[in-house]
Amino acid sequence: MYVNLRVLSFAIFTCVGIYSHSNNLSISNVTTTNKDETNNLVSIEFDTSWENSFRDAINYDAVWIFIKYRVPLSSGGDNTWRHVILNGTGHVIPSGFELSLASDLVGGFLQRDAVGSGDVDLSPVSLRWDYGAQDESLGNAIDDDVVEVSVFGIEMVYIPESSFFVGSGTTSDVGSFTNGSWVSGNPIPLSITSEGDLVVSQSSGNLFAVNSTFPIWEICSGCTLADNSSDTGFPKGFHDFYTMKYETTQGQYADFLNFITSTQATNRFQGMNGSSRYTISGTHPNFSSSTPHRPVNFLSWMDAMAFADWACLRPMTELEFEKMSRGDQTPVSGENATGTSLYNSADSRDLVSDGTIAESTSGNVLLGDSIDGPLRSGWPGFISLVTPGAGTREDAGASYYGVMDLSGNLWEMCVSIHDDATGFTGSHGNGALNTLGFADNVDWPGYVVSGVTGAGGAGRRGGGFNSLSGADIRISNRANASIGSFSGLNRDKRNGFRGVRTAQ
Numbered sequence: 205m206y207v208n209l210r211v212l213s214f215a216i217f218t219c220v221g222i223y224s225h226s227n228n229l230s231i232s233n234v235t236t237t238n239k240d241e242t243n244n245l246v247s248i249e250f251d252t253s254w255e256n257s258f259r260d261a262i263n264y265d266a267v268w269i270f271i272k273y274r275v276p277l278s279s280g281g282d283n284t285w286r287h288v289i290l291n292g293t294g295h296v297i298p299s300g301f302e303l304s305l306a307s308d309l310v311g312g313f314l315q316r317d318a319v320g321s322g323d324v325d326l327s328p329v330s331l332r333w334d335y336g337a338q339d340e341s342l343g344n345a346i347d348d349d350v351v352e353v354s355v356f357g358i359e360m361v362y363i364p365e366s367s368f369f370v371g372s373g374t375t376s377d378v379g380s381f382t383n384g385s386w387v388s389g390n391p392i393p394l395s396i397t398s399e400g401d402l403v404v405s406q407s408s409g410n411l412f413a414v415n416s417t418f419p420i421w422e423i424c425s426g427c428t429l430a431d432n433s434s435d436t437g438f439p440k441g442f443h444d445f446y447t448m449k450y451e452t453t454q455g456q457y458a459d460f461l462n463f464i465t466s467t468q469a470t471n472r473f474q475g476m477n478g479s480s481r482y483t484i485s486g487t488h489p490n491f492s493s494s495t496p497h498r499p500v501n502f503l504s505w506m507d508a509m510a511f512a513d514w515a516c517l518r519p520m521t522e523l524e525f526e527k528m529s530r531g532d533q534t535p536v537s538g539e540n541a542t543g544t545s546l547y548n549s550a551d552s553r554d555l556v557s558d559g560t561i562a563e564s565t566s567g568n569v570l571l572g573d574s575i576d577g578p579l580r581s582g583w584p585g586f587i588s589l590v591t592p593g594a595g596t597r598e599d600a601g602a603s604y605y606g607v608m609d610l611s612g613n614l615w616e617m618c619v620s621i622h623d624d625a626t627g628f629t630g631s632h633g634n635g636a637l638n639t640l641g642f643a644d645n646v647d648w649p650g651y652v653v654s655g656v657t658g659a660g661g662a663g664r665r666g667g668g669f670n671s672l673s674g675a676d677i678r679i680s681n682r683a684n685a686s687i688g689s690f691s692g693l694n695r696d697k698r699n700g701f702r703g704v705r706t707a708q
Contacts, residue, residue, distance in 0.1 A: 244336025455496025481577025614700025
């Protein structure tokens with residue numbers, strides 16, 4: 205099989221900002237080399253850099269790398285971008301770093317291989333593409349084709365395996381999780397100690413929730429969240445996983461629209477340019493955002509799931525949200541993701557450099573409706589938890605593990621502990637949508653017949669820019685935890701999303 209590979213373009217999923225702590229992910233100089241026609245292999249090489257990388261004894265940052273390819277019309281192809289399947293071996297990573305390859309070979313996590321911190325500049329990174337493994341029906345490269353490739357990267361944070369608590373122990377956290385031994389008064393934090401079966405009922409040692417039948421935060425009753433010891437059941441947060449460091453940005457979402465088909469993009473484009481700080485405009489395949497660093501809002505659950513499927517990620521569960529926010533620490537009553545019940549809300553009067561990568565304002569959490577829409581991702585400034593004197597977690601608006609904006613800015617859409625979601629098994633996207641642009645993972649909430657066209661079993665956590673009090677931004681507040689059937693179907697200006705991926 206002969207394949208003539210050339211590079212058309214590269215794409216960058218990045219979150220940038222004025223602060224020296226911003227990570228400025230860059231991917232450049234993409235090329236192909238070392239083609240093996242006998243075994244249908246070729247190397248895709250690129251340079252990458254980002255700032256404030258870290259690895260300590262607890263966790264670390266990483267970049268999720270995945271690649272798309274297409275055979276253009278000029279070479280007899282259909283011009284459709286498809287997902288690259290990597291080879292199991294043959295990757296070359298610069299010294300001091302490693303590639304944690306996904307078990308399904310759809311991408312890999314580029315990360316430090318030892319304790320360290322600081323800026324990263326890697327040249328080159330070489331990933332081996334098994335182009336012979338591409339399904340012919342999905343556009344397998346054939347003899348004499350010119351194939352165009354595009355490399356993507358998303359900043360991630362590794363969340364280690366550990367026990368953790370859900371529920372902070374205060375009645376002010378609406379619908380809070382509690383140990384099933386609870387009868388009245390303050391909820392009792394429940395320790396999640398494994399991925400084994402977890403029964404949801406009002407019985408000691410089981411998972412339960414305060415006022416658990418109220419519609420927008422109701423939970424399933426008497427159900428069992430299936431054993432996930434082998435990563436085939438409901439993800440409870442005990443196992444290790446990776447999460448996007450920031451909420452999906454408008455630049456990332458515009459790239460997504462450009463790399464799916466015109467029909468798919470028509471169904472996934474919100475068309476809200478100029479409303480509530482949303483700036484994506486254009487037509488396929490030339491969508492762009494004037495504020496690519498700003499989180500994308502106006503997402504429906506279907507939009508979010510399509511992005512996750514395309515990027516080979518998955519939605520987080522409510523339990524994973526509490527894990528990535530609180531870590532393995534003892535709950536603090538009424539705490540938000542910065543580890544305290546205190547917060548300093550952003551103020552529109554202090555907003556500077558609006559609409560630029562230097563966009564910033566006072567405060568460490570965006571809520572209160574002072575600003576009608578999201579601020580740039582990580583706007584309080586990234587805090588490296590391993591750099592002495594770099595500031596505080598509270599100043600940065602960072603979670604225990606260094607995940608940004610989990611409280612405020614945009615609501616985090618997630619999988620609820622709901623009757624419509626108990627079949628969720630944490631499957632990952634495969635990089636491809638159905639013909640109409642919907643995710644097609646059968647276990648994901650909202651799946652009907654051939655795609656995720658509904659939102660039953662979806663919810664949201666963490667509060668947003670128009671939350672009128674600090675209650676919404678608390679880690680254990682579940683006031684919107686089962687709101688999928690009400691809000692997930694709509695393109696709510698407050699809805700955001702970040703994907704996760706099980707470490708495997």
